Amino acid sequence: MSDLPKICRIKKIVQETQSIRTFFLGIEIKAIPGQFVMAWLPGIDEKPFTLTAAGKEIAITVQERGKFTKALFAMKEGDSIGIRGPYGNGFDFKGVKKACIVAGGCGAAPVLLLAQELKKKKIGLKIILGARTGSECLFKKNLGKTGGLYITTDDGSEGEKGFTTTTLEKLLQKEKFDCVFACGPEIMLSKVFEICEKHKIKCQLNLERFMKCGGMGICGQCAINEWLVCRDGPVFRNEQLQKMPEFGKFARLKSTKKVSLQEYAQWRQ
């Protein structure tokens, strides 16, 4: 069985925020919320993106950042890109009766399908959505339809001024959740983890690392300690995170050199 990229057309492009667009693609992929695909622009590069729609037509939601995403943003409806996947484990909500989702920035993408699925299964849901500023709040509407929504912004232009994690702390004082699902900057995720550990709550965090083989689990590029984000993850649980000293601290550059998250972020710039 091969697993080569399939070329498909961009069916529709939706501008979500100033820097974020959703690309609907004419290719069928069945997936679990939290799984990702590898998107290939021939001659440029190939990068992982979470699915924000699955089934008959899929979608990926992308923030314009570096060379690859700039090239993608230059594309029009009708243009072609390559897709392979889905990969990774995705979120697991078996047995969950009440859930909390924490999403920071572009981290709203991986949790969109999850929130919709939880809603469909009538699982109680609170969502904390954070962004730099109100206009960058991704999937505000869609997520609002799936459960109680708390918005936080760095500049206070919408919702509460401050961090998602402060809101999470407050929420946990009043309510009990079977699981906290979270995605966003790793510094936020490590704070979420800390909070969940303190409150002895299960959590599932969607992590990100630079990828090469992306999903095959052989090149070792996406390693966090003994785990591969692309095959063992991208979603990890408390028991794993407890034994993951690199989580929140280190990541690997393209050369596979291990550096601090700060240096990693600078390299990505």
Place this chain on the structure above:
Amino acid sequence: MSDLPKICRIKKIVQETQSIRTFFLGIEIKAIPGQFVMAWLPGIDEKPFTLTAAGKEIAITVQERGKFTKALFAMKEGDSIGIRGPYGNGFDFKGVKKACIVAGGCGAAPVLLLAQELKKKKIGLKIILGARTGSECLFKKNLGKTGGLYITTDDGSEGEKGFTTTTLEKLLQKEKFDCVFACGPEIMLSKVFEICEKHKIKCQLNLERFMKCGGMGICGQCAINEWLVCRDGPVFRNEQLQKMPEFGKFARLKSTKKVSLQEYAQWRQ
């Protein structure tokens, strides 16, 4: 899907006539009567043999002739050989209500399963079995159980003295058959074909050629005109035989050189 020889054990060896033995092999192969397998003696050679039993345990019935069969005859119960197959089209008896089988010498092997199958299906059957001499009459008993048996020998030591084809001619004078199935020396087969054509009777003849890829149908070694004995045959019908000028006349040596059947037989000696 691979199609490599599988090593199996010789379960039982039965001496059929002075020069012919049946080897029962511990390997399961489902087959149509008339299909063959390739038998491999590592380090020696690989040759085609018709199945004389199929299903849970198969059998091949072999006449001691040259290097390969001598090596096989030197083997004991418990020894191992390689088998791949089944190959070829086999006999087709759909719609046949009354059949005649003509078998010359070792040609009784390919028709044994056929006769048993016809008997099982309660299809009327006459069998003409020829051999040099009475003691070399292969499968006399087994074939006798499946239909009316006529024996002919070159030396008259058993049955009628003379050729199978003379008996066939006589039989056709009295009876009608939906199909004549035949296997044996090609000179006999070409006579059977001539007779059937004259009487406008359908026939299915089991032909033999030296084989290399044996069943794959690619090397072209077993060609008779545009047909491959190993993939299109080994069983051929009137319509094909009519357009087969090499039938009864020419065959190919190992070098693929085309020679007369006589020269071919000498080379095999």
Place this chain on the structure above:
Amino acid sequence: MLSTVFAGIELKNPTVLASGILGTNAELLLRAANSGAGAVTMKSVGPKERQGHNNPTVAVWEHGLLNAVGLPSPGYKEIEEEFELLKKSPVPVIASIYGANVSEFVEVAKAIAEKKPAMVEVNISCPNSEMHGQLFGCHADSGASVISAVKKEIGEIPLIAKLTPQALNISEIAKACEAAGADAICAINTVQGMLINIEAHKPVLHFKKGGISGPAIRPIAVRCIWDIFEAVKIPIIGLGGVSNGRDAIELMQAGATAIGIGSGIYYQGTGVFKKVCEEMQEWMKANSYKSVKELVGIAHE
């Protein structure tokens, strides 16, 4: 849509029966031709009668075939009759020749040229005999010496040099053949391999080593065709692992003008030519190509 021109010869479609498959007699070649092949190649013929190796000569493993037939040949003197029958061929017939040294190649080429085949393929690449071919195809100078000697004999008849992927740098060999007068390249011949039957603890083939063909070698074929296309101007028959339209298009995009099919006959029977052509046509329609000629080498752009 599928018609093309290869080394000056018109082909109704780019599929070509590969040498050594079925090509032992004229009728089988005609059968392939009548089954839809755009051209057919005869089994490689040598100077004298040659037995080839003992069985097993061909093995089917999970991802391809392995063969060491060992260049059996009746010798060129014995195949006159086949050429007579081949006059009825509805498509061009390519003769294929081998030899153990330059003078053997010349001897065979001379006799074959008199029969006026559409093209002559010079097999400087068979990995299955101890002395024949392989060496020529692995070294630019010896390869070129065969090609120029044969070219002198066959004159106007287009000459195809059949190359081996075992060469360290196949594009150098192709360049040397082009300079020596080759009108086309055929790539690739089989890749040397071996299989062992572990229960018998013996190699599966009697000759032990053999040539791998079929699906497993397709990426090697694509790489070789790619390199040759960048190195020479003469057209390429690309082959190696083709059994459907997509495979054929891949090799054409790498640089092949025509597509050889060998092991595909095992997988699909002689219907493979029609199948590959239909699938190519369907794909071309869906992707707005009007002629197969447009496909040749476009992955290089």
Place this chain on the structure above:
Amino acid sequence: MLSTVFAGIELKNPTVLASGILGTNAELLLRAANSGAGAVTMKSVGPKERQGHNNPTVAVWEHGLLNAVGLPSPGYKEIEEEFELLKKSPVPVIASIYGANVSEFVEVAKAIAEKKPAMVEVNISCPNSEMHGQLFGCHADSGASVISAVKKEIGEIPLIAKLTPQALNISEIAKACEAAGADAICAINTVQGMLINIEAHKPVLHFKKGGISGPAIRPIAVRCIWDIFEAVKIPIIGLGGVSNGRDAIELMQAGATAIGIGSGIYYQGTGVFKKVCEEMQEWMKANSYKSVKELVGIAHE
């Protein structure tokens, strides 16, 4: 039953994690070790930081993988920490090194030898970088010059020469390496190939060409191991397309003492070592072998 000795090093079983698979950090190597590998090989490390190629770097096709990761490396200076952690390894750890010329190999070898790995593998065979390796592995004299220079640096530590199947005559290269001081051979590295995405009419890998690994190359590996076994006395790590016990036994019967597994990790996950070992054991019981040592090279008898 499965325990063996390779170049003087005891192995609890003959399976070895191949270089470049998972081996980017110590924890993944330990994971492979704890999943049942008899030994593990680190990702090849070079003299300085190197990015490798852009994505796509790995592709999965029908019969194997194709990769052009391009020897990314943090450089040997950056992996001290990994060696610290690897002290916990329950099985021998093999370091793998590459360089663009003899002095680079020597520089890396010297630093790595100080870390006292169980063995040092010298990768003179990577097909995926324009300047690194390949050439060394294709020519007996340049290959030998690297091996003897590295051997001087690493002294008592067993040296494994990792060879490419692209060499015209791999047994000659192996012999030259043995003469130059290699204590073992590792064969084979990947086979150069290419795949094209026909809808994009572009090579699938960003670097265009890549190395084929996995099931498709197993018969090439068997052939190479067979030839090397006949040419040298030093032991061989055989690899190429192993993902079950039968594959491993086939390579051992061809002459391998230990069995590398790379792409098998893709097909079976890290459980592949346990699976292969169990299947080997079952087969050995059914066929009355008492020790894997009995299997080495028996197809040559």
